[in-house]
Amino acid sequence: MNRNRRSLYGALAATLVVGWFLGGCSSGASVTVNVSVPRPLVEPIDAAVGIYYNDELMNYVHEEELVEHGVYRIDIGASQAPVFAQVFDAMFETVVPVARVDGDDPDAEIQDSGTEGDDTASDPQPVRFTRPDGTPPAVAGIIAPSIEEVQFAIPKQTGSEFYEVWISYRLDLYDTNGNRLGEYPVIGYGKANEANFSGLGQASPALNVATIWALRDAAAMLSFQFRGQAQSQDWLAMIGSTKMHATTPEQVAQ
Amino acid sequence: MTIQRLPRHGIAASLVLAAAWLAGGCVQTTVQGVRQAETDLGDSESVVILSRKHKTQGETEDDFVACVSDQVNSGKDALPILTEREFVDATFPWFEPRTAPLNMDDLTQVINRPIISERIDEIGVRYLVWIEGQTQRSDETGSLQCTVVTGGIPGCLGFLSWERGSNYEASVWDVQRRMTVGTLSSEAAGTSFVIAVVVPVPVIARVQEEACANLSQEIKTFLGPQDSTGA
Numbered sequence: 001m002n003r004n005r006r007s008l009y010g011a012l013a014a015t016l017v018v019g020w021f022l023g024g025c026s027s028g029a030s031v032t033v034n035v036s037v038p039r040p041l042v043e044p045i046d047a048a049v050g051i052y053y054n055d056e057l058m059n060y061v062h063e064e065e066l067v068e069h070g071v072y073r074i075d076i077g078a079s080q081a082p083v084f085a086q087v088f089d090a091m092f093e094t095v096v097p098v099a100r101v102d103g104d105d106p107d108a109e110i111q112d113s114g115t116e117g118d119d120t121a122s123d124p125q126p127v128r129f130t131r132p133d134g135t136p137p138a139v140a141g142i143i144a145p146s147i148e149e150v151q152f153a154i155p156k157q158t159g160s161e162f163y164e165v166w167i168s169y170r171l172d173l174y175d176t177n178g179n180r181l182g183e184y185p186v187i188g189y190g191k192a193n194e195a196n197f198s199g200l201g202q203a204s205p206a207l208n209v210a211t212i213w214a215l216r217d218a219a220a221m222l223s224f225q226f227r228g229q230a231q232s233q234d235w236l237a238m239i240g241s242t243k244m245h246a247t248t249p250e251q252v253a254q
Numbered sequence: 255m256t257i258q259r260l261p262r263h264g265i266a267a268s269l270v271l272a273a274a275w276l277a278g279g280c281v282q283t284t285v286q287g288v289r290q291a292e293t294d295l296g297d298s299e300s301v302v303i304l305s306r307k308h309k310t311q312g313e314t315e316d317d318f319v320a321c322v323s324d325q326v327n328s329g330k331d332a333l334p335i336l337t338e339r340e341f342v343d344a345t346f347p348w349f350e351p352r353t354a355p356l357n358m359d360d361l362t363q364v365i366n367r368p369i370i371s372e373r374i375d376e377i378g379v380r381y382l383v384w385i386e387g388q389t390q391r392s393d394e395t396g397s398l399q400c401t402v403v404t405g406g407i408p409g410c411l412g413f414l415s416w417e418r419g420s421n422y423e424a425s426v427w428d429v430q431r432r433m434t435v436g437t438l439s440s441e442a443a444g445t446s447f448v449i450a451v452v453v454p455v456p457v458i459a460r461v462q463e464e465a466c467a468n469l470s471q472e473i474k475t476f477l478g479p480q481d482s483t484g485a
Contacts, residue, residue, distance in 0.1 A: 038346035041369055161311060189352070195388075196316045213351070220347030 028070025029203035033211045036082035040090040040223035045236065048094035050129055050142040053081050062150035069156060074165070074207065076150070079215055084145055087219045091226060098129040098137050100144075126178035141181075141239035142174040148185075152210070154203065155194050162191040163206040165214040171222075173235040181238050184231045188218025281444035281464045285472055291428070291435040293477050299380035300334040301326065301477060302341040306386050307351035314385050318422070318466060322385065325470035331478045336379055344377050345370065362432045380430055381477060385469075387422035389462040398450055410454045415447035420465035426476065436476055440469035 059077040066072060088095045131137050149168040155161060169186040190213025192206040226232050295301070303323040305314040319338060327335035342349045348364050355361040361382075365371050398412035420442040428435045444459025 038343040040347050041345060041373055042347075043369060161313070193313050193315070217350060217352060220350040220353055224347050224353055 028066070028072050029207050030073040030075075031204055031208040031211060032075040032078070033208060033215065034078040035212055035215065036079070036086050037216050037219040039086055040219065042090055042223050044093050045091060045227060046093050047141070047236065047239065048096070048139045049088065049092050050096050050098035050137045050139040051084060051088055052098050052100055052129060052142055052144040053084070054100070054144065054146060057146050060147050060150075062152075064152070066154070066157065069154060072152065072154075072203075072207065074150060074152065074211055076147075076167070076211060076215065080145070080147075083215055083219050087223050088143070091223055094139070096137055096139060097132065098139075098142060099132055101128040101130055127174065127180070128178050129174070137176070139176055141176060141235065142178070144172040144174065146170050146172070152207065154207075161194055163194065163203070163210045164189070164191045165207070165210040167211075167214045167218055169218060169222075173232070175239055182231050182235050184226065184229065184235075186218050186222045188214040188216070188221065190214030190217055281442050281459050281461055283464050283468055284441040285439065285468045287436060287438045287472055287476060289436045289476070291431070291433060292480065293381070293426075293428070293435050294480075295333065295380055295477050298378050300336045300378050301381045301383060301473075302336045302338065302379055303383045303385060303473075304338050304341070304349070304354075306354075306384060308354070308356075312386075312388055314388055314422070315462075318389070318462060319385055321463070321466040322383075322470050322473070325466060326473050331474045333474060333477055336377060341377070341379065345373055358427065358432065358434055361427060361429075365429060365432065374429055380428065381435075382427040382429060383473060384425045384427065385422055386424075387420070389418055389420040389465070391416055391418050393417040396447070398448055398454065400450075400454075409452045410450035411452070412450050413447065415445055417443065417445050418459060418461040419443040420461050422465055422469055424469060424473065426473075438469065438472045438476060440465045440472065442468070 057077070057080050060075075060080065061077060062074045064072050085095070085097075129137060129142050146169065147167060148170050149166075151166045151168075153160075153162075153164045155163065158164070167188040169188070171184040171186065172180055173182045173184060174180050190210045192209035192213065194202060194206055196209075197206045227236070303319055303326065305316075305319045307313060323335050323337060326333050347353055348370060349355075355364050365374060394414070394416040396412065396414040398410060398414040400408060400410040402408050420440070422440050424438045424440075425434060426436045426438065427433070442461045442465040444461045444464075446456070446458045448454050448456045
């Protein structure tokens, strides 16, 4: 009996020691972020636009191995359509989802699934967009968001107290005939203070919070700045938006 | 009835633990407040406790803001509180880390927009309390060693102490009158330690909790019904 008890204590102690050592090492993290954002409080632009979400955006996963810190996986695909839908619904009078019809290869835009974006940026030919039922969309222009790059940093790399996430978006701006007229960049930044997460296993929840803040920041900056920037103003002028300056936002503190 | 005498080293250990407990419970606190204008919280109005999130270091802990928010909203003289999350969601994207107004001029510009002022009226927020500061650990001394002795039993020996200091400041903005009505501060410092003779016994100075309790009481007094002597 006494021997059994000692064995039990020994096992417990060994577990604690092993746990202690493991706790000192970071073994990466995996987060799946599926959130939306509040509806932005902005004056809508008087225009009807179509929004095209490509498959790469909708299934976006960033995976990276940090030397000595493990493998980190950030899955943000499921959040893209809800976040952009919420933002564009507030930014424009009318928003309709559209599909893209490509010639021989309807999946051409998702062939390159890296972080360099889809092929729309270099596509010299007009792109045909339709409503999901195949009919032409009654819109003045079309916006196609894509993710160009995701980066993150952990406190052990930077020496700071934050887990940080950057999401770099590109919005391709088309006219109703599918001619690409320009693009608009959006960068979302989020951080989570490690002090808000206790000890062991803090990487996943902290990275999750930082990613949510990055998505939220991208939504905020897009809704806040879009109508005041030259690229979007040019596009709005070309597609014939009438009340593009309902209000003029101030310079945003960076 | 049998009374057993404690061995000498047992008495010594007990005395050390008792002294440690008493000393550990001691936290020095300082509170200060500057009133710049009278306050008058209406029946249907509420207060929001917010933290600054734009800094690259020294960000206020989420649990401190939650603690102040909860304590201001409870107990004697409780004030109606709208949580930070409810407020920033209701005013999205105007109070996000990169877009929130940093001073009264910025706030005035934001609130002067009809779409924002209507929403602020709708949710009934009268005062914004911006909290800055944090609790930091410093001056660690001593050492503590733990090992697994014969038979697989873990044991620790040593003494470790450290100091923690909290330093928080709150600016109170009157949304209706577009002005800063006061600044409150709460500081606390205390020493925590761990004594280990086989079993480690931590004695933690509840520094942040004291700072939270003091700042919450300050906010309640500051924004609560004013007596004739003022704050």
